[in-house]
Amino acid sequence: MAAPHVVGPADAHDTGTNPPRTARAWAVTAMVVALMVINFADKAVLGLAAAPIRKEFGLSASEYGAIASSFYLLFSLSAVVVGFLSNRVRTTWILAGLAVLWSLTALPVLLAASVPALYASRIALGAAEGPTAPMAVHAVHKWFPEHARSVPTALVNMGGAVGLAVATPTLVYFITHHGWRSAFVVLAAAGLVWFAAWAFIGREGPLDTYGAGLRGTAHGEARAEPHVSYRRLFLNGTWLGTLAVGIGAYWALALSVAWLPTYLEGALGYSAAEAGNLLIVPHVVSAAVLLAVPWLSGRWMRRGASGRLARGVAGGAVAIAAGLCMLALPHADGGLAVLLMTLAFGLPSAVFPLNFLLGAQVLPVRRRGSVLATSTALVTLAGIAAPAVTGLILDAAGSPDAGFQGAFGVCAALLLAGGALAALTVDPEREARRFGLTS
Template sequence: MPRKVLEQAVVEQAAQTAARRAGRYRWAICGLLFAATAINYVDRQMIGVLKPVLQADLGWSEREYADIVFWFQCAYALGFLAMGRFIDAVGARLGYAVAFTFWTLAHAAHGLVGSVSQFVMVRFALGVGEAGNFPAGLKVVADWFPQRERAFAIGLFNAGANVGAIATPLIVPAITLAYGWRAAFIATGLASLIWVAAWLAIYRRPEEHRRVSPEELAYIRSDPAQPTQHPTLGRLPWGRLFAVRQTWAYAIPKFCIDPIWWMFLFWLPDFLGKRYGLDLKSFGPPLVVIYLMSDLGSVAGGWISSRLIARGWSVNSARKLTLLGCALAVMPVMTVQSVDNLWLAVLLIGLATAGHQAFSANILTLPSDLFPRAAVGSVVGIGGTAGAIGGMLIAQFVGTVLQLTGSYALIFMVAGCAYLVALVALHLISPRLTPTGELAS
């Protein structure tokens, strides 16, 4: 056996032994992130589920609905920049609580408004607050998990998005049919404030948490020491992050793939209604199947690359091979507009959303793979802004295409190609996924 392979096997055996001996409290923290992300997605997806009801009640056109989505994305783009920096400055515990409270109150306020301009205002506030979820969550993962577990942990907490997407078409129609759409916004908003109390009561950094054993803390901190400074850029001040290639290795793929997820989130109920005649009472089961498949993709995508790293693959090879498989899984969605059978269409869309979530779980590891912990929130914020700008563009694109043609064919063609484009861009920008601290070595 070659010496390098033997050394990798010894290191991995030692890591597995350390993991078994260490405690597992870090996974409870991951559970909190999962719950927050599920609530985050209930709040943002509700407008998509209620689109037919809102359009009928308030008389929105396709363009007006697209404008409301556009301004949410605009706020999300601006909010990501601000929230990423804010969370790096004040820490994940306080930063997450502030962001969660702000977006929850904005979500509940949807039940108090009626015009397009008023919906734009509350969606804008929702976008600013929701932008804090992923910078905070990824910063927590970087702080609580060694590199070999991060993709899996991110896949788990990112799976909360799909649970939220599953819960929305099951819970919201029932509340809406019984009490109206305004009550649905207010009730789901106020109920979710319980999470803030749990977060403030439970969360501390690993070194400060009484439930973390010395063995688990040693395992969490088992990666090689991270540099606190970039060899040529110093302490990576926020503005100068834009000069680092690794920032763009994260931001450009986010710009490519995030808009596709937004399209699914905000327009999928509408597609199922127009193409297959489903309504508020009947599109729940297809959406549940689609987002269950997404959940499996999120967890599997993180598990596969983490497993490959555990078997001795480089981070670069493990991440990119997994990303390639995910990109290929999305491509069949290009044919879905021509599929007459509802459940075959559901499977094709579910495969695409699973591919997205698996792809996303690996892309979301890049800030912690490539940057010191102190910069993770800021880099996540920059990438999130890039993704939200893409979301702004896709909102206008989808609204225009539907207004002019009434067909989703071109929209699904764009969706099917986006992930290969993202992977090619990532590889061109960072062929070896070199961390910032190694650039001068």
């Protein structure tokens, strides 16, 4: 792999008032977005292949839900471990290693398809993908200063929604015409192709301290960062608020990936092909929301709004709106049900880039990777519970309609509570002052 970029004398002109924003920065961003596309396609493949997999192995809803949840068994742990590793190892190398690892996780399914092989493949894939999102954002933030991060951060997170939108019809085609195993082959090959391209394009960004790139900050001054204990970084209102709203949003994401195809087919009566087409809609809305909300929040802040209002309150309001749509969803049918489903599962995605931007506002760079990864690890614990809890609710219910009503009610409660807490407690400017990062 090409050597990562290191700040040296040639970068002396990259001061706080003229930060590095080159073609390389956008090339790295584009590659990271592509990585997130593959990342979320990997997450979605099991849900898209749920019907043939359950039929082949005779799985109940609970048994399938347990396999889907196993993806998150090591997801959080690996995110924390790699996050702390990123304090010492370049994110360029970390992302390359993760891409190779998750491509190799398809081998158990391809060599000997069985229920244990499915468990092994999903657990290994989760371990390889757990650190990807925080490491991707951390890598991009090393290329863009605070006032210019909204769009690249949104693009990185939008890669997930694009991945689901692109992967859904593509993988459904392969599953339908070539068997469900073919979808795993396609995704493994995509990861290896990405790795080959990253070897030529990937570089480490030069903005390696909190003050680097801040408007009006001298280059030398930007090199100094205060020491802030992990206890203070974790135990404050902003971090706790983003954690709460993130859990609700991720529960919705995990629920949609594992069970939305089943909901459309079992509860609303669509065919597999029709369900595959309908699933594109919330993913497209999610992609639009992922780009628009952070961009609007950044523009709002450049006009004088606080991060508390433009990111904390805005993120909480989006989660609350999604929760209300989720509550209404089981009581609708036809076009209204599709509209409510689109909003309920499309809107929460905006929470993720806003949370990453809030983290960058209050975290020293030397500890940003580890804290973002730990936050992601805790948020994604919802991914362990959501598919399995939903399977249990469905098995216990008298009908698919009743089961999904209960499952959507649980998700709605988490979105409403998390959104309210975020709106009340998130205040990045307060935390940055308390940590000595700003005056």
